Amino acid sequence: MARRTVARLTGLSAAAVTRHCRDLVELGLIREAEEAAVRGGMGRPHVPVDIDVDRHLIGGVHIAHEHFTLAALDLRGRLRASERVPHEGTAPDAVLSAIADRFPAFVEARLSGWTPVAVGVAVGGWVDPQQGIVIEHTSLGWRDIPVGETLGRALGASVRVDNHARALACAERMFGNVRAHGSFAHIFVGNVVDAAIMTGGVPHHGPRSGAGEIAHLPVGEAGVRCSRGHYGCFEATVSDRAWAHRAVADGITTRPSLTALAGRAMAGDRRARELFLDRARMIGRGAAVLFDVLNPEVLVVTELGVLQFADCLEALRDEVAARSNVCADTRTSVVAGSFGVDATLAVAGGSVELDAIYRSPLSLGVVSGRTVPGVPLGGRT
Ligand SMILES: [Zn+2]
Structure with missing residues (x-):
């Protein structure tokens, strides 16, 4: 330009x-x-x-229920390398030290000659990015974990932490298909179920960044009981684990794994596909509520079936159209996440840091220990 x-x-x-x-x-x-x-x-x-995509790479970490993902993005948010590592234990100390141990080896093996200039961490649940604390992650059982400080010390780098629904909403705003829209909402359905709300290009946080906590919206199935003892909660009904157990109960898979269920659906198992369609409709219930409360220009959905199967996105759209009072045209206003099944989690972590850099570019000079003018540390060595 x-x-x-x-x-x-x-x-x-x-x-x-x-x-x-x-x-x-x-x-x-x-x-x-x-x-x-x-x-x-x-x-x-x-x-x-x-x-300039040739000077800096941004490191990213995503922490999921069963694994963590390490990644590096360039300044356009393009994925340069990523690696998925299964957890050996889900205790916070075990996971964070495994990340700190693995990250230098990942950089060495996959980013030949590059050093990420800063690291972003994305994780589900209630995250306070100001403090870098995971306040609550139900499926990992984490509470008040100082992820930013712990990883920052261990990696010797600047580390920012945010909720993954918000991180991906920021990625959508910067690089995604909805970047022309200032107002959109994002629903992330995995083992935890979260939302992010973007207005005027800025994510809404609220006190302690509790906004987007949709896990306990009463739009799930009446007979399903959540960890807090409520019946009919959204997350307890549609989470990866809940749906994977449903597949076992229906005799579609032999072990409770959503990846295994997706594999069956890809291989043409009609019942597996139907189960994903049912999940999309169930997500549509929550999506319709978000639509009527927030009236976003667009609603972005990140969920395995919706990302992978066009008919799941259609089923979700039909449910939103049937239930929402304000959504005029689901074809244009309900869309799947931009980054695909394989890259979504890898993009999430680095986007936390990229969002900070795009909002305040000179902060990169502070991160790298130099003030402008000067050549920042990191980048290509
Ligand atoms: Zn609940």
Whole structure:
């Protein structure tokens, strides 16, 4: 993009744009795009600026119920490498030290010559990003765990932590298919069920970042009892584990694994596919409530079946259309997450950090121990 276009879009003066661009070039965030220079006429050619994807990588960690995912993203949010590691135990100390042990080896083996300049961590449940604390993660049984401080010390890096529904909403805002929309909601359905609310391009947090806690919405099945002793809660009904047990009870799989169920569905097992369709309809109930409460421009859904099977997305849309009072056209306003089955969790962690960098680019200079002007640490060695 030409600097004068930047000036027009931001309302900054040409001098201010020149100054900011110089700072951002020095930080390795943008570069002069010589290849796109506009020549012709007399005088100096106009050289546009572009995001510099060759200077910095951002590390990412996603912590799930059964495994953690390590990843590296470039500044455009593109996945450069990722690795999934099963948990040996789910106690917080065991998981966090396993991540800290594995991360340097991942960098060494997969990112030849690169050092991630900062690390973002995404995890389900109630997360307070200000404090870097996981306040509550029901399926892992974590409560008040200082993930940011613990991993920051162990990795010797700047570490930011956020809820994965919010992290992926930020990724959608920066790089996803809904980036043209300022207002959207995101539902993440895994072993925990969370939502994120984006208004005016900013995620809504509320006190202690408790917003998006939809696990106990009473839209699940009446006979299902949650960990708090309520009946009919959303998460207890649709979580990965609940649905995997349903597949075993129905005789579709022999062990309670949603991945195994997806494998059956991919292989053409009609009953497995039907079970995913049922889940999509159940998610549609919660989605319809979110629609009427928030009236977002778009609702993004991240769930294995919806990401993988077009008819699951259709089933979810039909349910939202049948139940929501304000959703005018589900075809355009209910969509699947942008990052696909394989990359979604890998993208989540790094997006926490990328969101901070895009909101406050000069913070990268602080992270890397330098203030502008200067060359930041990290990047290619
Ligand atoms: Zn409940």
